Amino acid sequence: MSENDFEVVEPRAASLIESLRAFGYDLGSAIADLVDNSIAAKASKIWVDFQWRGTASTISITDDGEGMDKSGLRTAMRLGSRNPNELRADHDLGRFGLGLKTASFSQCRCVTVITKKSGGDESVMRWDLNHVSNKDAWHVMLSPRDGAMKERVGLENLKSGTFVLLQDLDRVPGIPHEDEAGSEDSFMRQCQEVEEYLSLVFHRIIEAPNGVKIYVNNRRITPVDPFFVVEATQILQSHRLRDSSGATVLVEPFVMPHESKVTDQSAREKAGDSRDWVSRQGFYIYRQERLLVAGSWLGFRGWRKDEHHKLARIRISIGNQSDALWQIDVTKRKASPPEQFKDALRKIGQTTRERAKRVYTYRGSRIAPTSAFELKFVWEQVVLHGQLSYRINREHPLVQAAKNSGDASSVERLLKVVESHFPTHLIDPNPIDDQVIAIVQSSSDDDTEVRKMLVASWHALKDKGIGHSQIMTILAAWEPFNAYPALVAQLQSNPPYQ
Ligand SMILES: Nc1ncnc2c1ncn2[C@@H]1O[C@H](COP(=O)(O)OP(=O)(O)OP(=O)(O)O)[C@@H](O)[C@H]1O
Numbered sequence: 001m002s003e004n005d006f007e008v009v010e011p012r013a014a015s016l017i018e019s020l021r022a023f024g025y026d027l028g029s030a031i032a033d034l035v036d037n038s039i040a041a042k043a044s045k046i047w048v049d050f051q052w053r054g055t056a057s058t059i060s061i062t063d064d065g066e067g068m069d070k071s072g073l074r075t076a077m078r079l080g081s082r083n084p085n086e087l088r089a090d091h092d093l094g095r096f097g098l099g100l101k102t103a104s105f106s107q108c109r110c111v112t113v114i115t116k117k118s119g120g121d122e123s124v125m126r127w128d129l130n131h132v133s134n135k136d137a138w139h140v141m142l143s144p145r146d147g148a149m150k151e152r153v154g155l156e157n158l159k160s161g162t163f164v165l166l167q168d169l170d171r172v173p174g175i176p177h178e179d180e181a182g183s184e185d186s187f188m189r190q191c192q193e194v195e196e197y198l199s200l201v202f203h204r205i206i207e208a209p210n211g212v213k214i215y216v217n218n219r220r221i222t223p224v225d226p227f228f229v230v231e232a233t234q235i236l237q238s239h240r241l242r243d244s245s246g247a248t249v250l251v252e253p254f255v256m257p258h259e260s261k262v263t264d265q266s267a268r269e270k271a272g273d274s275r276d277w278v279s280r281q282g283f284y285i286y287r288q289e290r291l292l293v294a295g296s297w298l299g300f301r302g303w304r305k306d307e308h309h310k311l312a313r314i315r316i317s318i319g320n321q322s323d324a325l326w327q328i329d330v331t332k333r334k335a336s337p338p339e340q341f342k343d344a345l346r347k348i349g350q351t352t353r354e355r356a357k358r359v360y361t362y363r364g365s366r367i368a369p370t371s372a373f374e375l376k377f378v379w380e381q382v383v384l385h386g387q388l389s390y391r392i393n394r395e396h397p398l399v400q401a402a403k404n405s406g407d408a409s410s411v412e413r414l415l416k417v418v419e420s421h422f423p424t425h426l427i428d429p430n431p432i433d434d435q436v437i438a439i440v441q442s443s444s445d446d447d448t449e450v451r452k453m454l455v456a457s458w459h460a461l462k463d464k465g466i467g468h469s470q471i472m473t474i475l476a477a478w479e480p481f482n483a484y485p486a487l488v489a490q491l492q493s494n495p496p497y498q
């Protein structure tokens with residue numbers, strides 16, 4: 001190729017840098033993207049500080065991670081510092097080589113980074129949007145704004161780490177603009193919202209043993225786990241799906257307890273009790289333990305976030321090698337499942353929604369206790385010779401009932417349950433006609449049928465010498481009865497005989 005074959009058309013710094021502010025971050029997702037960098041740098045502590053000073057207010061993120069040397073910092077400040085197609089280390093929460101810049105620019109016009117490696121000197125660089133716009137050139141400044149150096153007190157006391165200072169916060173509510181007065185209250189409310197957001201997004205990372213500690217204005221944040229487990233939480237069967245890159249994706253459906261059942265104060269706090277339960281339903285996508293999508297029905301047709309399905313939550317855990325397949329976006333707020341998984345996810349979602357609806361519809365208090373840890377399934381997922389396989393759980397009371405009586409109707413009941421709970425979404429790679437599934441499932445959806453199954457199972461357990469109340473606890477934990485709390489409660493108060 002000769003020089004006549006191309007022309008260099010460089011981006012205009014003044015206009016592009018302003019456009020880079022519009023990637024769609026809000027304050028919470030911007031700070032979370034900066035916290036991602038600290039976690040990727042193996043920080044054990046991260047401090048997020050909001051300082052109110054009117055127009056001169058600042059937000060900073062300090063970490064005790066590995067820090068950077070001068071050339072590392074130079075690379076970090078570059079837009080597109082790394083190729084998104086590069087393989088990343090497991091703990092690396094980054095992908096695009098943009099976050100530090102785009103997240104900061106979305107909120108402010110001046111971002112200063114001061115960093116040091118263990119035993120090394122501090123390095124300083126600053127992007128100042130006013131300067132870039134005025135000069136129309138990609139100039140990174142080599143010193144902080146006047147007075148900014150004294151802000152990094154936290155960093156001075158650390159062996160290594162990084163301090164990111166956001167100034168000129170023109171996009172943050174509460175900061176005074178020419179035409180309006182500022183409001184400290186409004187600024188500090190943002191701080192509160194950011195704290196709540198980080199508590200949710202990083203809950204798995206901060207609650208892990210020896211997990212990262214995150215402080216917002218010196219207050220350590222506590223995890224908010226959308227999948228908190230209390231006695232009435234139903235953990236349904238989990239599924240491992242393999243994507244075309246060979247990576248495994250874990251899908252774990254839950255039916256959360258009805259709000260009225262979450263009486264324990266610490267559980268309420270863990271659940272983020274002030275949050276609206278209707279908006280909290282849906283799939284949650286975690287990437288390397290970091291939450292990307294918090295409750296979405298992923299655009300499946302006709303699935304709305306309504307009151308009836310508010311107890312359905314499904315956890316999806318993916319690794320960072322599947323980023324392209326899941327279409328992770330720069331702000332780390334969006335991800336959508338690859339085409340190859342949509343069918344399986346729709347079926348898992350459908351089952352979870354149906355069960356959640358039944359629990360929601362039945363709001364009585366005489367429900368037999370179901371312990372999340374003891375929930376038992378008709379089909380068991382087992383690994384045989386390194387291969388996933390499935391077998392019918394021989395402990396199921398209906399298996400006992402069929403064995404004991406040996407009559408045709410109890411064998412038929414067992415077969416119906418086995419058929420209707422067959423984990424098709426895991427085994428069959430080909431889409432199955434929805435109508436076929438609907439017909440099979442309707443046979444066990446019939447309350448009269450389920451009641452007969454319950455009674456047959458009750459007798460099978462009674463024959464083993466188990467007492468009524470213990471029988472009810474056992475039955476309530478078994479699939480499919482766990483999805484019929486009203487029928488279980490009826491049997492509890494009206495046993496077939498004592
Ligand atoms: N707090 C930090 N400590 C150490 N290194 C950092 C820190 N923040 C950024 N870096 C370095 O700067 C690089 C660029 O960060 P940036 O957030 O712009 O992109 P990224 O994290 O690679 O990808 P993404 O755009 O997905 O966030 C990082 O890859 C990392 O090497």
Ligand SMILES: [Mg+2]
Pocket residue numbers: 033036037093094095098099100
């Ligand atoms: Mg990043």
